[in-house]
Amino acid sequence: MVGGGFGGLAAALRLAKLGHDVTLVERSPGLGGPLAEITAGEFAWDAGPTYTLLPAVVRDLFRKTGRPVERELELVPLDVVREHRFEDGSAVRLPTGRAAQLAAFDELGPGLGQRWVDHVASYADDWDVLRRGYLENPWQPDDLPRDLAARLDSRETMHKRLRKTFKDERLRLVAGHPFVAEGHELRNVPAWAGSTAYVEQRFGAWTVEGGMTRLGSALVDRLATRNVTTLAGTEATDLVVREGRVVAVETTAGTLDADVVVCAIDPRRLPALAAYVVRTMPAIPPVVAYLGLEGDAPELPHELVLHGDPMLVVRTGGRAPAGASTLTVHGRGRLSEDLLRALARHRIDLRAQVVERIDLSPRDQVDRWGGSPMGVLWQGRATVRQRLGPRTPIEGVYAAGAHATPGSGLPFVGLSAALVAAEVGSA
Template identity: 30%
Template sequence: MARVAVVGAGLGGLAAAARLAALGHQVTVLEQARQTGGKLGWYARDGHGFDTGPSLVTLPQVYADLFAATGGPLEDAVDLVRLDPAVDYRFPDGSRLLLPGTRAAIAPAVDAALGHGTGAQWTALMQRAAAMWRVTEQPFLRSPLAGAATLARLARRPSDVATVAPWKTLRGLGEEHLAHPALRMLLDRYATYSGSDPRRAPAVLATVPHVEQEYGSWYVRGGLRRLADAVAERAVERGARVRTGCTVERVLVEGGRTSGVRLAGGEVVRADVVVSAGDAAALYADLLPPSGATRGVRRDLARSTPSLSGFVLLLALRGRTPGLAHHTVLFPVDYDAEFDAVFGTGRHRGAPRPVADPTVYVSAPDDPATRPDDDSESWFVLVNAPRHDPAGGVDWDSPGLADRYARQVLDVLAGRGLDVRDRVRWCTVRTPADLERDTRSAGGSIYGTSSNGTRAAFLRPGNAAPVPGLFLVGGSSHPGGGLPLVALSAEIVAGLVGPA
């Protein structure tokens, strides 16, 4: 039996704790916040409730596997509801696509919304994405990343390399398969699932919409925070101890391997294994003592592009919106201008800034748990935003900036047909600076590093650190961000640590 300290009670850390405790290890989870869940948070006020992080579950089998491996079925722990429609897409030319929640219905819906033949275009792209998924799922998502050796294994079959096309961007794949500009815009959106720019992100990210459409988009009744609660409960049932309000100041290294962690205030928690579930950049910059062993990882992190962040409005609204889907996406006229602003590229080279005319994402679950009565709504509104960077980019703590930008986002919503300005009971604003403070992610980067560039996946820190006894889980380590991938990172780490 190993003593295991898990640093951070986000979903990746909780999943790792549950798996390792089920394997017989003595597990202690240490979380700086007063509650568990990390970015899978919950905000409640005056009867209104909001998920403040992810708004849907994809690839639910990953969580079914997690619960089966730790003692009981997923459906006994949470109530998953399949979303149909999955998303209401509204394009700048006035067209609208209510994307069905079942794969067989998608092509006819695309044809009806965007014109004859567009459904066939999308179907052909998803067939290519399905082939990519078959090639990459096991070696890239369910196995430890072995740097160039992973690509070398793939390269033994030239047909697999051609399928994945590592030289091609997501934008390039869309231009190859999709003639309709709305469909290309729809595909570009999936780069933001990894905090990336579709003009630089790899084509293999087309597997994200394939997974959504093949396995469905799901909501957890009562809010997605219930998934984090259920995983935390499972970890405790298996014997893990969860301590909140504990800030880890240092990962201790003695004799060349981890020996535990030191908390704020000086308490030392001894451990044979440390699992870091926080931001990888913060781990290597702040929690680990500098050493030759970690030089390569720190160099790769310095070379990578941080992921985008998000600017959020939590809107408590009077009344109901007719025909409102669970998810609504309102696209701008100039999508490239958004990525230029967020990443400081193109026309905004070197100078990231809030997006003037952003894509707006609205999550409004029709769930009594989110509202005080049936004549109310609770909207989580998100726009892509540059990370908090007072020294070289946007200072989101600058006086007045957050309030001005909140009004601007409400104006954009109104201009695109969802004017709720006279229905607002109250509005809570969360900026990238708030996200950085709450989660210790660098600048509020949602996914750690982005997938911008051909080598981005290989610059992302691996699950086994170069310091023996130290492992990483969560969205800033391999295989990346998003609810399925953070759970897969926990599965990988449990396999690396092994049974007691």
């Protein structure tokens, strides 16, 4: 297993449970990738994910590799997934569930509720087709069922779909947000990818009591139970391929023989695979500032999106000493000014309260996590066929993780690990 982020951990545990002798190679000293904590003094923040869609993916992973998740973690549904504040001063709080979303958008403007729920409902069939043919079963790119091919080969982009569906720009901003937040240009994202709006409405958004980092640590603890050998602080540098089949992994700690290799990192980082993904580019993470504040943070939902340029996303969560609080701010777009100054223009002025601050640029994150946790950049409908996974052209090599999925978030990464386990099968 190459890479010890969520994708690598999930795939390693599943394969170990299937009876394989698994060695996990992770270049940094710690496991989990961005599913880990960032600390400064007594402050701590979730470095990356603060919530997940599709909790069934996490539940299935825990159940199939040991004790059910409820025995180890408390998954908590979010009443409000995020609040959007628009440049004209209006705002909407996005709950989950059809009726609640209808009411929330109707408050934003009469009739907008129906438009929103119709838009989300238009994805119900897409989700079903994608789930069955692509996300939960290994796909055969050259032999797709007609309904799946019709989606994957469609020229309709998210930009076009949203312009056609919504006259009100604010609804377009809400619908496009998850993609913009992950670094994509809506003109390059296929319309079918918007089915995440359906997933969010139907199955909700969930966090873990005490922070998402706990999900990472629970999986790391499980590695020992499942007898996975972990080589942390060891970087995989290439694959050894003989007659089209993988036989070993080259690492900074020497060559490791292997019958099967799962690449749960950006495959462009392993020369043997790089040639097969020359057309892909990574999606770039946002600028992130982790803030430790003196006194209380403003009363905010789990996630607040401040539209404009730059676009700012403020997330709550984290741990702070008594009398202090934490926030995380992501920024995208015109960031010539400091994030806190940009935030102050939205009347959230924290400048006098900041006692700890850690900034990570996109470059810092790519260096820290050995690639972009945001996965592959959408460059049009062809991107779906240009990424690897679950199979790769090299026999015995499989791909999991954000670079092997159509959405970079944890649920898709978790599904990709399950697909690899299904493909490799029992020992």
